[in-house]
Amino acid sequence: MRKPLSVLLLATGLLLCQALPMVAQSVRVKVKTPGTLAERIKAKNKYAITSLKISGALNGEDIRTLRDLCGRDTLGKETPGRVSYVDLRDVTFVPGGRPYFYADRNYSVRSAHYLPDCLFDKCNSLESVVLPERTDTIGMYSFAHTALREVRVPDDCMVRIHAFYNCRQLTQIELGRMPHTDFMFSDAFAQCDAIRRVRLHDIDYVGGGSFCNMPHLEAVDFRGTVGHIDGYVFSGNPRLKAIRFLGNVINTGGTQFVADCPELTSVEFCGVVFNTYFGAGVNTPQFKAYTVSGVVLNSGVQ
Numbered sequence: 001m002r003k004p005l006s007v008l009l010l011a012t013g014l015l016l017c018q019a020l021p022m023v024a025q026s027v028r029v030k031v032k033t034p035g036t037l038a039e040r041i042k043a044k045n046k047y048a049i050t051s052l053k054i055s056g057a058l059n060g061e062d063i064r065t066l067r068d069l070c071g072r073d074t075l076g077k078e079t080p081g082r083v084s085y086v087d088l089r090d091v092t093f094v095p096g097g098r099p100y101f102y103a104d105r106n107y108s109v110r111s112a113h114y115l116p117d118c119l120f121d122k123c124n125s126l127e128s129v130v131l132p133e134r135t136d137t138i139g140m141y142s143f144a145h146t147a148l149r150e151v152r153v154p155d156d157c158m159v160r161i162h163a164f165y166n167c168r169q170l171t172q173i174e175l176g177r178m179p180h181t182d183f184m185f186s187d188a189f190a191q192c193d194a195i196r197r198v199r200l201h202d203i204d205y206v207g208g209g210s211f212c213n214m215p216h217l218e219a220v221d222f223r224g225t226v227g228h229i230d231g232y233v234f235s236g237n238p239r240l241k242a243i244r245f246l247g248n249v250i251n252t253g254g255t256q257f258v259a260d261c262p263e264l265t266s267v268e269f270c271g272v273v274f275n276t277y278f279g280a281g282v283n284t285p286q287f288k289a290y291t292v293s294g295v296v297l298n299s300g301v302q
Contacts, residue, residue, distance in 0.1 A: 025045065025048045025049045025050065025051070026049075026050070026051035026052075026053075027041065027049050027051070027052050027053070028052075028053045028054075028055075029041060029052070029053070029054050029055075029056075030054075030055045030056055031054065031055070031056030031057065031058060031062060032056060034056075034057050034058060034059040034061075034062065034094050034096055034097070035059050035061040035062060035096060035097050036061075036062075037054070037058065037061070037062035037065045037066065038061070038062075038065040041065070041069075046068075046069060046081075047069075047079075047080040047081055047082065049069055049081075049082075049083055050082055050083055050084050050085065051083070051084070051085040052066075052069060052083050052085070052086050052087070053086075053087035053089075054066070054086070054087070054088060054090075054091055055089075055090035055091060056090070056091065056092075057091075057092050057093070057094045057112075058091055058092070058093055058094070058109075059093070059094050059095065059096035059097040059109060060095075060096060060097030060098050060099055060100045060108050060109060061096070061097030061098060061100075062097070063093075063097075063100035063101075063109070063116060063119065064097070064098065064100045066086075066119075067081075067100060067101070067119075067120070067123065068081050069081040069083045070083045070086070070120055070123035070125060070126050071083070071122075071123050071124060071125045071126075072120075072121070072122050072123050074099070074100060074101055074102055075102055076101070076103065076121065076122050081123075081125070082125045083123075083125060083126065084125050084126060084127045084128065084147075085127065085128045085129075086126065086128075086129050086130070087129075087130040088129065088130060088131060088132050089130050089131075089132060089133055090132070090133070091132045092112045092113065092132065092134070093109045093110075093111070093112055093113075093114065093115075093116060094109060094112065095108065095109050096109075100116070100119075101117075101118045101121065103118065110139070112134075113132065113134045113135055113136040113137070114135075114136065114137045114139060115131065115132070115135050115137065115138045115139050115142050116139050116142065117139035117140045117141060117142060117160075118139070118140070118141045118142065118144070119139065119142045119143070120142060120143050120144075120146050121141045121142070121143075121144045121145060121146075122144070122145045122146075123145075123146050124145060124146060124147050125147065126143075126146040126147055126148065127146075127147045127148060127149055127169075128148065128149065128150070129143070129148065131152075131153075131154060133154070135154055135157050136156065136157055136158065137157065137158045137159075137160060138153065138157060138158070138159045138160060138163045139160055139163065140160045140161055140162055140163060141162050141163065141165060142160075142163050142164075143163060143164045143167060144162060144163075144164065144165040144166055144167070145165070145166050145167070146167055147167075147168075147169050148164070148167050148169065148170050149169055149170065149171060149172075150170070150171065150172045150173070150174075151164065151170060151172070151173045151174070152174045152176075153173075153174065153175045153176050154176045155176035155177040155178075155201070156176070156177060156178070156179070157176060157178070158178075158183075159175070159183065159188040160188070161184075161187045161188065162187065162188065162190060163188045163189075164188055164189045164192055165189075165190050165191055165192075166190070166191040166192070167189070167191075167192045168191075168192070168193060168194055169194055170189070170192045170194055170195055171194050171195060171196045171197070171216075172195075172196065172197050172198075173189070173195060173197070173198045173199070174198075174199040174200075175198075175199070175200045175201065175203070176201055177201045177202040177203075177224060178200070178201070178202065178203045178204065179202055179203070179204050179227075183203060183204075183205065183206065183207070183210075184207045184209075184210055185198070185206075185210040185211060186209055186210050186211065186212055192214075193214070193215055193216065194216055195214055195216060195217055196216050196217060196218045196219075197217075197218060197219050197220075197221075198211075198217070198219075198220045198221070199220075199221045199223055200220075200221070200222050200223065200224070201223050201224035202224035202225050202226075202247070203222070203224065203225075203226055203227065204227040204228070205227055205228050205229075206226060206228070206229040206230060206233060207230050207233075208230035208231060208232040208233055208253065209232060209233070209235075210230075210233050210234075211233055211234045211235075211237065211240075212234070212235045212236050212237070213235070213236040213237070214236075214237050214240075215237075215238060215239065216239055217237045217239060217240050218239050218240060218241050218242075219240070219241060219242045219243075219244075220234075220240075220242075220243050220244070221244045221246060222243075222244065222245045222246060222247065222249075223246045223247060224246075224247045225247045225248045225249075225250070225271075226245065226247065226248070226249045226250065227250050227251070228250060228251045228252070228253070229249065229251075229252050229253065230252075230253035230254075231252070231253035231254035231255060231256050231257055231277070231278070232253075232254075232256055232257070232259070233253075233257060233258075234257065234258040234259070234261060234264075235258065235259040235260050235261070236259075236260045236261075237260075237261045237264075238261070238262060238263065239263055240261045240263060240264050241263050241264060241265055241266070242264075242265065242266045242267075242268070243258070243264070243266070243267045243268070244266075244267075244268045244270065245268065245269045245270060245271065245273075246270045246271065247270075247271045248271040248272045248273070248274070248294075249269065249271065249272075249273045249274065249276065250274050250275070251274060251275045251276075252273075252275065252276040252277055252278050253277060254277055255277060255278065255279030255280075255301055256279065256282055257278040257279070257281070258281040258282070258284055258287065259281065259282035259283055259284065260282065260283045260284075261281070261283075261284050261287070262283070262284065262285060262286070263286060264281065264284045264286060264287045265286045265287060266287075266291060267287065267290050267291065268290070268291040268292075268293065269290065269291070269292045269293070269294050269296065270293050270294050271294045271295075272294055272295050272297065273292075273294065273295065273296040273297065274297050274298065275297070275298045275299075275300065276296060276298070276299050276300065276301070277299075277300040277301055278290070278301065279301045
């Protein structure tokens with residue numbers, strides 16, 4: 001028996017709908033009660049979300065949901081989640097709920113403005129994040145193994161070891177004011193081989209080995225006051241061309257500052273340098289001398 005044309009058209013339409021990919025969605029969610037993020041998002045469409053803005057206080061249950069939406073579960077296994085942009089500007093964190101991640105230990109919220117350890121670990125669809133406004137610490141492995149392209153760390157924020165470990169698509173980094181922090185760039189951004197440009201503002205201490213073996217690094221700007229910067233800071237950077245100190249430098253370490261940077265042509269001091277002991281570069285054939293457009297009050301190198 002022949003089926004009516006309307007039935008055939010309906011069946012065809014259903015098949016086409018099933019075959020079409022989910023349409024990307026942008027969602028805004030206000031979490032009024034911690035632990036209710038999952039309830040605020042329609043379960044049927046949650047894996048269609050690609051852009052997510054959240055406000056409110058989040059606990060462990062909410063972070064479990066957030067990780068799921070970004071492509072990973074509590075054990076680090078892949079989910080269908082495909083969120084690539086997350087805005088956490090108006091978010092804080094509170095204790096409560098189940099642990100959001102299980103690995104070497106059970107991970108739970110630490111404090112209101114501490115971005116949780118392993119928050120987005122292995123969420124490899126994640127490309128862009130707006131951090132909470134009052135973030136005071138970015139935890140260990142918070143963004144490890146993600147697809148972040150750029151990072152802007154707010155003022156007065158501590159970045160813990162391996163916070164951005166193995167972010168292979170990360171190319172640009174700007175670090176806000178970091179006083180009273182012994183910061184090791186190489187620890188926080190280990191295995192981020194695509195980094196091309198780094199900007200730092202006020203910083204108390206820059207340790208030796210901070211910028212080593214970075215194959216695509218081209219330029220580093222220190223835009224604020226540097227309390228102390230060690231020797232042996234830059235080495236093994238084949239594309240590094242320029243290092244600029246745009247603010248004041250209180251003190252530097254020993255004679256070797258740069259080594260094995262064959263394309264380096266310029267190290268410039270634009271502010272007041274109170275004490276420096278930096279000497280000539282090692283295996284830096286294009287680097288002939290430091291450029292001083294500011295003032296050097298004392299140089300320990302003859």
